[in-house]
Amino acid sequence: MSLNVLRGEILSFTDDPDQSTDQGYVHYDDGILIIEDGLIKAIGPASELLSAIPADAVVLEYQNKLIMPGFIDTHIHYPQVDVLASYGEQLLEWLNNYTFPTEKQFSDPQTARETADFFLDELIKAGTTTALVFGTVHPQSVQAFFEASESRNTRMICGKVMMDRHAPDYLCDTADQSYEDSKALIEQWHGRGRQLYAVTPRFAITSSDEQLQKAGQLLQEYPGIFMQTHLSENTDEVDFVQQLFPGAEDYLDVYDQNGLLSSRSVFAHGIHLCEREHARLRDTQSSISFCPTSNLFLGSGLLDLAALEKAKVSYSMGTDVGGGTSFSMLQTLNEAYKVAQLRQHKLSPLKAFYLATLGGAKALKLDHLIGTLQPDREADFIVLDYAATPLIKRRISKCQTLEDRLFAMMILGDDRSIAETWVAGQCLYQSSLND
Template sequence: MSIRAVRGEILYFRGHPEEGSAKASNDGAVVHHDDGILLIDKGSIVAVGPASEVLPQLGPDIALQNYPHSLILPGFIDSHIHLPQVDVIASHGTQLLDWLERYTFPAEQLFADHGHAVATADFFLQQLIQAGTTTAMVFATIHAHAVDAFFRASEALGTRMICGRVMMDTNAPDALCDTAESSYHESRALIERWHGCGRQLYAVTPRFAITSSPQQLGRAGELLDEFPGVYLQTHLSENLGEVEAVRQLHPHSQDYLDVYDQHRLVRRHSVFAHGLHLSAREHACLHEAGAGIAFCPTSNLFLGSGLLDLAKLDEAGVAYGMATDVGGGTSFSMLQTLNEAYKVAQLQGQTLSPLKAFYLATLGNARMLGLEARVGTLEVGTEADFIMLDYHCTDLIRRRVQRCQSLEERLFVLMMLGDDRAVAATWVNGQCVYDRPNASVLGTSTNGTLGTRL
């Protein structure tokens, strides 16, 4: 029988936990079961609720997997991360533009080798899964075979991923430069091959306005027009030196975002990484278009780029979600990313509640990507991507949680003290693909056992 069940504390969101005049949790935006059961069949969630209500639905042949001391959540979603930069994470001593020249571009040139691309894609996905991330928006390189390698590895694992071939035809090493035409045609072929193929989705991916000519940006806009539903991912206003370089390269544009807008790149399903140094006009443009910002706190701090003003984004109604931005970002762990996001808010006299933080890493990101009917939640009918966070993963977390009096307190402990060790298990498309050794996980109540594909 294909039906399986997991039992433990369950949390997911139906809406933003802090929107409206009162706490949205009072209106059903936050769904929490102290003792709940999730029922899965053929990769989809078919029931979720309190154990007392769901247990009577279980037949004697349904495997019930118990997760004591654990919190069951939707799989994390990462809205901005770089496949080739896994090998330059934690590289010392520079800010953005120099960091690209010194570390990133040499690492990306290695992807000319097909074997390197395949091995890195496998390793990269393993790191995501072990950190509890089941969907990510991924920059590859200019090499089409690197995108193929990533999607093949994701397809084999069963994950829902968004990826794109980088478009870059100027102000970059010769070995990494394409042309407006070659980037258009290779991207088009990849879209036809992969977008909507199973759980794989494509993002048109000009690196940023410094490395794409107006001709290339125009061709990127054509791809979006030709293939409705395809994503756009790029960088925006990450670093003040970058902003000034864009101003000099595009003197007739109103601002950085206008460079993209002139080529029809600012639209629904467009995700702009960073957005640290934006004007009110740019905020209004993003809001009107329904485009989003990927908040990358560990990267922004590590590279000294600046602090994202969440209050201004909220005031302007700009959608945003959480992102690791590995390898400028310093961890695959969304928990560590939320840790740094909280500190970024604190430095500006703002606060980031634990409920809002976990919303941004799950349903918030899914909404920004238009995927809320598929992932980022545990609603009936959605895809069964979920994780278990272990309250006993370290002695310190276990001791600290014992003193917590509420769900919000426990979430805050996890986001401040947790990392990949907190992920007891990761389920993708209804299958357990990762079971952390020595995690606090019981065996099934039938003869079944948790499996691992990694």
């Protein structure tokens, strides 16, 4: 039996704090978290749980730190690590000038393996323990990613990009090939350990009707798999989709006609949506991944969170590396707050951290496994350092409430704020600042 006991300030969400009939979270100034064989065994105030700890157990004590669930990133591209911070383009030009040439390299398994290892190490360093991840059109890119994730025992979701038109020939598959490649990867990896599969048409522009139908066929044949794609990120993109699919009511309807909307479907961006699309997302329990650093960097637009809330559309947080500019969910929440401000909407720190943890798990229908520190959940969690930098330490010392501390962390924090990252009850990352 493997047993770990942690003592310190603990925060875990139980519900959306903006919607809950109670406060939607549990918080202990002096709490105990007991981990047994990779699962959470108990959580509660130290005054109640200390007596339940075996006498020979080592208690890890954390001062001036916050223990909370690991971050969940619901939209990110692992092959785009090397196009981060590429200058000066909007979406369609950025894809052609930077993304597609870089993704070509992933026909080489060694490139895929090296990048997957680097990518996962950066995610863990940033406190992200689960992500919904795009590979490339090459099945070997997904093979390499799952192998790297399996070796770390991280719970990850990934898929091979399906793309058969309006892209360079060297990145195009066919409808049948994308179906067969995806099917083989599903059967090998979905549900193997902590690995899960997502059917992944890049976006409507780069998939024919036949390929989108094949994507829908996979969802029918393999209940429980996921679907990820892009939706209404850029106005030029929306216009092009309308030209390509004149029989669709709107952008979302292209996917809907092919059976791609479900409770396990995550659509990145969703900035330029109409009321009908909001209603259809709600009715199918599909969700939006909000990617503020990418939306600002590529000049795509400002997501209207108030409209999503009013329409009762589920949403969560995505970094969208490499259009996004940081692996850090703290930096992503920083930009999310500013986007909301520009839309005259308040994003509270409690809601922000909920979206980055339990909210992401709920969007992925994995909240029975991850996203919260409740008994029998998988023990994926992080330790935030209130003194990671002199500025953060000084600012935190002036904070009077939990909300104040969370807000300071999401505005001033980044990967330096992650003291430790634990995956399935094992500490996979420890900051050198702790030495």
